[in-house]
Amino acid sequence: MTAGSIIVAVTYGDLADGNEGSYLACAHVLADLVQHIVTPKKAAMFTTFPFLEKLPSWCFSAHSLIGHSRELSQHLLNEPFNEVKAQVANGTASRSLITDFLSQPHDDADKDIMKPVAFTVYMAGMETSATILQTFLLAMVLYPDVQVRARAEIDQVVRHDKMPCLNDRASLPYLDAILCEVMRWYPPTPLGVAHATANDDIYDGHSIPKGTIVMVNQWALSRDEDIFPDASRFDPSCHLTVDRKLKNPFINHFAFGHGRCICPGRWFVEYSLWTAAASILAVLCIDHAKDSNGNRIEVKPEYTTGSLIRPAPFHCLFESINTAREGHLRAMMNSE
Numbered sequence: 001m002t003a004g005s006i007i008v009a010v011t012y013g014d015l016a017d018g019n020e021g022s023y024l025a026c027a028h029v030l031a032d033l034v035q036h037i038v039t040p041k042k043a044a045m046f047t048t049f050p051f052l053e054k055l056p057s058w059c060f061s062a063h064s065l066i067g068h069s070r071e072l073s074q075h076l077l078n079e080p081f082n083e084v085k086a087q088v089a090n091g092t093a094s095r096s097l098i099t100d101f102l103s104q105p106h107d108d109a110d111k112d113i114m115k116p117v118a119f120t121v122y123m124a125g126m127e128t129s130a131t132i133l134q135t136f137l138l139a140m141v142l143y144p145d146v147q148v149r150a151r152a153e154i155d156q157v158v159r160h161d162k163m164p165c166l167n168d169r170a171s172l173p174y175l176d177a178i179l180c181e182v183m184r185w186y187p188p189t190p191l192g193v194a195h196a197t198a199n200d201d202i203y204d205g206h207s208i209p210k211g212t213i214v215m216v217n218q219w220a221l222s223r224d225e226d227i228f229p230d231a232s233r234f235d236p237s238c239h240l241t242v243d244r245k246l247k248n249p250f251i252n253h254f255a256f257g258h259g260r261c262i263c264p265g266r267w268f269v270e271y272s273l274w275t276a277a278a279s280i281l282a283v284l285c286i287d288h289a290k291d292s293n294g295n296r297i298e299v300k301p302e303y304t305t306g307s308l309i310r311p312a313p314f315h316c317l318f319e320s321i322n323t324a325r326e327g328h329l330r331a332m333m334n335s336e
């Protein structure tokens with residue numbers, strides 16, 4: 001929800017109470033449907049047997065899902081946009097991507113482009129950012145030593161009654177290394193995003209005809225034991241040099257894709273994710289939850305499959321460990 005709310009705020013500004021939640025819920029259902037419709041197995045089937053594309057959609061079991069996802073897409077494409085337009089007309093809109101667009105001269109053709117642009121930003125950013133935050137929490141439960149080290153770094157740099165802020169970032173390299181490792185450990189799009197070659201090409205002696213589907217296997221990159229020994233272990237240190245500097249900037253992470261279509265939201269993620277992770281670690285200890293008998297509930301790193309993966313639901317316990325910072329955080333949340 002946090003990841004989605006930030007992206008909605010940037011894209012559409014402050015929407016009416018209740019509407020933001022309903023759009024987010026709708027977007028979540030749509031993302032789930034797309035996961036069912038666009039699977040790596042189906043992509044392989046359509047690539048191997050291209051004639052399947054010519055068949056009407058009712059030939060496939062996903063037919064009703066496609067219809068429903070179309071309705072949801074139309075809803076998300078139009079409703080938040082129309083709401084912001086009405087806010088602009090009655091002078092209640094807060095600044096956003098859409099208000100910036102509406103404040104400039106535009107015609108219907110521009111509007112037809114702007115709606116999907118906003119929708120794409122929102123859909124591309126929401127689930128990926130949510131996955132990364134969930135993976136961060138999962139890693140903190142499973143690797144308490146990493147959590148303790150990250151909190152110690154924050155407490156050494158930031159006064160104990162202050163929240164960490166982006167100005168502190170340069171002094172907190174281990175936290176940056178954690179975020180790089182979260183992206184490496186379980187990249188949200190393990191097979192990247194499919195592209196097709198626009199022309200015939202030759203790569204490393206292999207001929208690649210025009211129209212070939214090309215995917216970067218991020219999962220293989222993440223499991224390259226030459227670079228990441230013991231790759232299934234969560235180990236932020238592998239992203240740091242001996243003098244505690246990040247080996248590669250976060251925004252160059254392979255999990256953001258490559259080339260012309262590399263994720264344009266990566267700076268946004270860098271700041272929003274850093275702020276969320278730093279705030280969580282500064283205020284809360286994340287631990288295994290306990291069952292009704294007081295026994296620790298074990299957690300395993302289990303993930304959904306598909307083009308976008310996320311951790312299977314897991315239990316964890318949050319305990320406030322700094323009342324002064326907790327007070328700041330609550331005040332910030334209540335002032336919104």
Ligand code: HEM
Nearest residue numbers: 124125128129132193255256257258261262263264265269
């Ligand atoms: C940790 C979070 C994120 C990850 C791992 C991620 C990853 C990716 C990847 C792998 C691609 C495809 C790149 C390619 O085609 O090779 C992509 C595209 C894209 N991302 Fe992100 N993304 C994240 C967050 C965001 C956010 C927060 C936004 C918006 C605020 C965003 C907006 C986009 C857009 C608009 C595209 C399509 C770009 C294009 O086709 O030209 N992403 N992202």
